[in-house]
Amino acid sequence: MNDAAVRDDAKDDTQAGQSWPLQIYKTLKAHGVSQISYVPDAGHSRLIELSHADPAIQTTVLTTEEEGVALSAGAWLGGDRSVLLMQSSGVGNCVNMFSLAASCRLPFLTLVTMRGEWAEFNPWQIPMGKATQQAFEIMGVTVFRLDRPEDAEEMISAACSLAFEGDQQIAVLISQRMLGRKKWTETK
Amino acid sequence: MVQNFTLGRREAVKALLADRKDLLVVTGLGSASYDVFDAGEHPGNFYLWGAMGGAGMVGLGLALAQPKRPVAVITGDGEQLMGIGSLLTIATKIPGNLTIVILDNGHFGETGMQVSHSGLGAQLDVIATGAGFRSVTEITDIKGVNDYRPTLQRIDAGPRLARIRIATGHVDRALPPRDGVFLKNRFRENLGFAVT
Numbered sequence A: 001m002n003d004a005a006v007r008d009d010a011k012d013d014t015q016a017g018q019s020w021p022l023q024i025y026k027t028l029k030a031h032g033v034s035q036i037s038y039v040p041d042a043g044h045s046r047l048i049e050l051s052h053a054d055p056a057i058q059t060t061v062l063t064t065e066e067e068g069v070a071l072s073a074g075a076w077l078g079g080d081r082s083v084l085l086m087q088s089s090g091v092g093n094c095v096n097m098f099s100l101a102a103s104c105r106l107p108f109l110t111l112v113t114m115r116g117e118w119a120e121f122n123p124w125q126i127p128m129g130k131a132t133q134q135a136f137e138i139m140g141v142t143v144f145r146l147d148r149p150e151d152a153e154e155m156i157s158a159a160c161s162l163a164f165e166g167d168q169q170i171a172v173l174i175s176q177r178m179l180g181r182k183k184w185t186e187t188k
Numbered sequence B: 001m002v003q004n005f006t007l008g009r010r011e012a013v014k015a016l017l018a019d020r021k022d023l024l025v026v027t028g029l030g031s032a033s034y035d036v037f038d039a040g041e042h043p044g045n046f047y048l049w050g051a052m053g054g055a056g057m058v059g060l061g062l063a064l065a066q067p068k069r070p071v072a073v074i075t076g077d078g079e080q081l082m083g084i085g086s087l088l089t090i091a092t093k094i095p096g097n098l099t100i101v102i103l104d105n106g107h108f109g110e111t112g113m114q115v116s117h118s119g120l121g122a123q124l125d126v127i128a129t130g131a132g133f134r135s136v137t138e139i140t141d142i143k144g145v146n147d148y149r150p151t152l153q154r155i156d157a158g159p160r161l162a163r164i165r166i167a168t169g170h171v172d173r174a175l176p177p178r179d180g181v182f183l184k185n186r187f188r189e190n191l192g193f194a195v196t
Helices: A002-011 A020-030 A042-052 A066-077 A098-103 A123-137 A149-165 B009-017 B031-039 B057-064 B075-084 B086-092 B122-130 B141-153 B178-189
Strands: A032-037 A058-061 A081-087 A108-113 A142-146 A169-174 B024-027 B045-047 B071-077 B098-104 B135-139 B161-163
Touching: A020 A042, A020 A149, A032 A108, A032 B057, A042 A058, A042 A081, A042 A108, A042 B122, A058 B057, A058 B086, A066 A081, A066 A108, A066 B057, A066 B086, A066 B178, A081 B009, A098 A169, A098 B178, A108 A149, A108 B098, A123 A142, A123 A169, A123 B161, A149 A169, A149 B141, A149 B161, A169 B086, B009 B031, B024 B031, B024 B086, B024 B122, B031 B045, B031 B071, B031 B098, B045 B178, B057 B071, B057 B075, B057 B086, B057 B098, B071 B075, B075 B098, B086 B098, B086 B122, B086 B178, B098 B122, B098 B141, B122 B135, B135 B141, B141 B161
Parallel strands: A032 A058, A032 A081, A081 A108, A108 A169, A142 A169, B024 B045, B024 B071, B071 B098, B098 B161, B135 B161
Antiparallel strands: none
């Protein structure tokens, strides 16, 4: 994606509350992120689209979330900065793979859209949603929580610095309240 | 279903890595790490001592970051089985410079030689073909390994998967360094990244 395309996207986002995925995308770019992997989630759909549209970012769809933890490790070994996008339900899948980042003190950054907390209609989402923060913390991953769209740029920037310069493992949980209630039919 | 293969794993890996040039190597935990270490210590080796199922994906992240360098993942059937979905993920990215080498003895060698899914009949080569790997090779003898060796130097036409059918016989452990921070820094420094 070129600058003109970025500006067009910005123009579309007339509502401040809707522009946070673009803010995150721009902040990741500013911090030199060149690989993004993901297991899809509706809350991440805009960021996933932006990533796929950007030829300077290698975007990888995963079959399960722990693949992204290992991918990030390999990317860093090769000199790339990588970010994993997932939903809170996938965090438990990653637990053992986090030992790779801990053992090698690897930079690791994941952005997690939350389910199972605010106005959740699906009881099956709630157990992992409630355990998400602890699942990270038992493996030594530092957790930030993004509750307000206007904090997106500053928080993602801080998370990038901690991860890629401070060699830390960082998870940013994007709150379900900020994402809004799940809609059964998505409109473009 | 049980088949007897006679190719020694140490002999196979040593032949595979002879004259390795710019090849970068990621190893799956257990015997594959020992085999690669035994074939010759090298700063372009990254040995996994855990993260079971993750070797292929570490290889993918590395291959995408270093598209001009050939990358080989050398792992066992058990390790690859735990991350079997990663074969699908790797295939979607079409990394021309990546080769996955599975040292397949049909057993979980590190934990008491329990028979693996491969030993029970799962065909990892067929699975890789179905996943979309562009080149899949079955190797059963040292001539096959020697013939395949130049392929590891390619940085196009991947991803490739080679299933090397090895014997189940005991080999002594040869233990590579297991300090992850050391392995990381050594690997990155070898690629020209300063240790900060």
